[in-house]
Amino acid sequence: MQIFLDTADLDAITARLPGGLVDGITTNPSLIAQSGADIFERVKAICEAVDGPISAEVVATDLDGMLAEGRKLRALADNVVVKLPLTRDGLTACRTFAEEGTPTNVTLCFSANQALMAAKAGATFVSPFVGRVEDMGGDGIGLLRDIRTIFDEYGYETEILAASLRSPDHVQSAALAGCDAATIPPKVFDQMIKHPLTDSGLEAFLADWSKTGRGGLV
Numbered sequence: 001m002q003i004f005l006d007t008a009d010l011d012a013i014t015a016r017l018p019g020g021l022v023d024g025i026t027t028n029p030s031l032i033a034q035s036g037a038d039i040f041e042r043v044k045a046i047c048e049a050v051d052g053p054i055s056a057e058v059v060a061t062d063l064d065g066m067l068a069e070g071r072k073l074r075a076l077a078d079n080v081v082v083k084l085p086l087t088r089d090g091l092t093a094c095r096t097f098a099e100e101g102t103p104t105n106v107t108l109c110f111s112a113n114q115a116l117m118a119a120k121a122g123a124t125f126v127s128p129f130v131g132r133v134e135d136m137g138g139d140g141i142g143l144l145r146d147i148r149t150i151f152d153e154y155g156y157e158t159e160i161l162a163a164s165l166r167s168p169d170h171v172q173s174a175a176l177a178g179c180d181a182a183t184i185p186p187k188v189f190d191q192m193i194k195h196p197l198t199d200s201g202l203e204a205f206l207a208d209w210s211k212t213g214r215g216g217l218v
């Protein structure tokens, strides 16, 4: 399963690259605005730092605007994935980009029908928003399962990129639902690695070792 960081914070990204656990980055207009950076400079810098798909989102809402912005973003680097909203014009832009060989991430997906339409439009990734579905009292993980079933049933190759994931449990459920990728905030990335029993177990091992009076092994 691919793990993407959902952030435009370059320091937060570079701090998590050693170990090779980060497969790509997703950004959105809110995250770019929060970073305070120029979108083109920041996306280019992220693309240089990370070897993997980097989703950069358009802000236009009309077809021509989305095509123009998407092409400008795509020209920044070979690993740019053009992120488009799941609207009628967004899907039309997605189809055009698919025909041009430009990878896309269709975002703001809240239903299996929307995901089906994104797949039919030739999306590379579709991003169902688990946390926001749950915010409305819905079944975000059930949504992932439904999309997986439909894509498998009809052989769609569009990758399911679980988004709006807010806890390690969310990521585990997305993995069990058969998602191809999960995008997570840096904090959740860190939480996935930590476990209190790992910490206390290591502490006990080292305490026992120190009683031998021996130091490190080299």
Ligand code: G3P
Residues within 6 Å of the ligand: 006, 026, 028, 129, 131, 132, 163, 164, 165, 166, 183
């Ligand atoms: O990937 C989409 C994500 O940025 C949305 O997360 O927590 O704002 O719903 P959230």
